[in-house]
Amino acid sequence: MRSSRVAYLLLWFPEPTQTFILEEVNTLVDLGLELTVFCLYGPRSPQRLAGMAPVRAPVCRLGLASLGLVLASVVRLRRRWGPKAPPFLARVIFRRWRSLETAGEALWAALAGVHLAEIFQAGGFTHLHAPWANGPATAAWVASTLSGIPFSFAARAHDLHPPDGALLEKLAAASFIRTNTEANRRYLTDLAPQAAGKLVRIYNGVSLSPGSRGFRSPRSPHRLLALGRLVPKKGFQVLLEACRELRDQGWDFHLTIAGDGPERRRLNSLIREYRLGSRVTLRGFVPHRQVPQLFREADLFLMPSRIAPSGDRDGIPNVILEALLHEVPVVAAAVGGIPEVVLPGETGWLVPPENPGLLAQAIREALGDTREAWRRAQQGKELVLREFNSISNYTRLLGWLTGNAAIG
Numbered sequence: 001m002r003s004s005r006v007a008y009l010l011l012w013f014p015e016p017t018q019t020f021i022l023e024e025v026n027t028l029v030d031l032g033l034e035l036t037v038f039c040l041y042g043p044r045s046p047q048r049l050a051g052m053a054p055v056r057a058p059v060c061r062l063g064l065a066s067l068g069l070v071l072a073s074v075v076r077l078r079r080r081w082g083p084k085a086p087p088f089l090a091r092v093i094f095r096r097w098r099s100l101e102t103a104g105e106a107l108w109a110a111l112a113g114v115h116l117a118e119i120f121q122a123g124g125f126t127h128l129h130a131p132w133a134n135g136p137a138t139a140a141w142v143a144s145t146l147s148g149i150p151f152s153f154a155a156r157a158h159d160l161h162p163p164d165g166a167l168l169e170k171l172a173a174a175s176f177i178r179t180n181t182e183a184n185r186r187y188l189t190d191l192a193p194q195a196a197g198k199l200v201r202i203y204n205g206v207s208l209s210p211g212s213r214g215f216r217s218p219r220s221p222h223r224l225l226a227l228g229r230l231v232p233k234k235g236f237q238v239l240l241e242a243c244r245e246l247r248d249q250g251w252d253f254h255l256t257i258a259g260d261g262p263e264r265r266r267l268n269s270l271i272r273e274y275r276l277g278s279r280v281t282l283r284g285f286v287p288h289r290q291v292p293q294l295f296r297e298a299d300l301f302l303m304p305s306r307i308a309p310s311g312d313r314d315g316i317p318n319v320i321l322e323a324l325l326h327e328v329p330v331v332a333a334a335v336g337g338i339p340e341v342v343l344p345g346e347t348g349w350l351v352p353p354e355n356p357g358l359l360a361q362a363i364r365e366a367l368g369d370t371r372e373a374w375r376r377a378q379q380g381k382e383l384v385l386r387e388f389n390s391i392s393n394y395t396r397l398l399g400w401l402t403g404n405a406a407i408g
Helices: 019-030 064-081 087-094 100-123 135-147 167-173 182-191 193-198 236-248 264-273 288-297 318-325 356-368 370-387 390-401
Strands: 005-010 034-039 059-061 127-130 151-155 176-179 199-201 222-227 253-258 280-284 300-303 330-333 349-351
Touching: 005 019, 005 100, 005 135, 019 034, 019 390, 034 100, 064 100, 087 100, 087 135, 100 135, 127 135, 135 151, 135 167, 167 182, 167 193, 176 182, 176 193, 176 390, 182 193, 182 199, 193 199, 222 236, 222 288, 236 253, 236 264, 236 356, 253 288, 264 280, 288 318, 300 318, 300 356, 318 330, 318 370, 330 356, 330 370, 349 356, 356 370
Parallel strands: 005 034, 005 127, 034 059, 127 151, 151 176, 176 199, 222 253, 222 300, 253 280, 300 330, 330 349
Antiparallel strands: none
16 A cells, blocks of 8 residues: 555644544544645644544645745746646636635635645655545646646535636546535536546444433433524524524423534524523534534434535534434435435434424424434434445545555
């Protein structure tokens, strides 16, 4: 395996809301891959990373501290090419992006890619991989084009919906594209039929160990749990509307929403407006090591995902997999790849997105038949253990990264 040396390109690493990326990196290292992570941005604060598992791969970071080195690489490139930049690089830098934030990320990714191309050539890297289809994939694409080292990328959620302005070109240039849901594989096949042969669906692996709590008799109040970033695509407003309906129907429950984000103030306002202050707690950010305790306390896990106005949506939220691993019944909305895990009548309850009435009905059904809820959670756990096994899934990915897909 030492003949293969792979660079992973990310904006930040590790990220507390992206523990699946850390699991991916660590598992690949454990499988024998020589892997180095390159972050386009600088380090996170130690407080933000508290409680995360150790990183088992070397990490190199750019950010503002590397601005001089990046610009020096750009100057060297300009000297080689004369007054004009390479045509593809000019297209990346001067294309019309959908937002200022996206444009800034793409510009930095392109410039960083010029610098990284020099590092990758000097370091003997054999493959470049970006776990996201936006900025990281842009940097990998630029570095690959300048260095001749093949690159690949993964397409997951916000990086794909909506697509950035260079997605079609990256699909054409990549040696392969990994999707972590079948829904995304179909989406990209429709978007770029010519790339269909390079698309491979490899599910994430889960990092939490399975929990076992057995059948749980009904109790009052029912303990409901939702976990995720407080952003529009998570649908927590819809969940609060469903909770208002449950309260008005006389159900005794308490909902904990664990996570933080820009929607926190709005959700607090809705909790007051709906008079749910005694029924709903916004817990804030919870370190990953504390998540199992939340599952042990919960009677039902809720994932009311929706498609945000921007087009952003979930793939398969890892928290659904983790809930099922801990035998917690799941009620979720049919968005993205969620229906690949939450199978109606088999592994949970699935409802249309943005429908608080049907969401409340599914919650009532799950709470009203605890034996059936436990049966579905058991079957969900079996599905997760079978389809989302880190070793088997990342062994497949290892094969693609090293040019030997047959080993997976």
